[in-house]
Amino acid sequence: MTETNLNTLLSHRQQFLGFVRRRVQDQELAEDLLQGAYLRALKSEGTPQDEESVVAWFYRILRNAVIDQYRRKTTESKALSAWGKEMEAEVVPAPELRNEICACLSKVLDQLPANYAGLLKSVDLGERPLQQFAAEQGISAGNAAVRAHRARAALRKQLTRTCGACSEHGCIDCTCRSQNISV
Known part of the structure; x- marks a missing residue:
């Protein structure tokens, strides 16, 4: 990632954070997702060259981060529900x-x-x-x-x-x- 692209992404930080906050209710989670997306962007090799393209590209990264978070949460909820049902059926020894x-x-x-x-x-x-x-x-x-x-x-x-x-x-x-x- 070029320095210009990085500066462009950093200058749009508040808009990116607002985008994530509207999709997740927890402010700290929104910050974590944004930081994770920045890391993913820094590691990515296929970064667009012009400013408009890099912003659109980063929004796709953010959208995917939010979707992944919802998937993890759904999987976790299903696992906890299954575990709860299992615990209800557990027999306590005399x-x-x-x-x-x-x-x-x-x-x-x-x-x-x-x-x-x-x-x-x-x-x-x-x-x-x-x-x-x-x-x-x-x-x-x-x-x-x-x-x-x-x-x-x-x-x-x-x-x-x-x-x-x-x-x-x-x-x-x-x-x-x-x-x-x-x-």
Whole structure:
């Protein structure tokens, strides 16, 4: 992009922002979309040469940015709706079954590395959001997600070792029960 084209786009900033604001209700979102469109324009290799063409070209970029935002929002809404329906149908285990499960888990969690056990106790048993856990630990959300995946895999493996078939079919007569593990 030439300096002239960039200056032209910057001189029309208020009109561009007004265009986006009329299409999205959130002022901060409008600013974000405009900034994203500027970045897209800077990275683009096929920039028109004259001033009128570059403005029209940029309006197309803005229109596409707004359309993409609505598509993301629609997709997110559908996913949240599906998740909400799934959560409504979820069955909460009876307290005695939960205590039995927790007894097995307590024993097995103590055998896992401390960082895995801490994550599982906080996020899965304590129902703390993974993002909150990540912030408290000073790690990225992506890193926390990977750590959670590995911790759950280690827990699964250790449960199978400790409880055998009971880890898949329920504690019927396993070592966990015979050792009278209490929570």
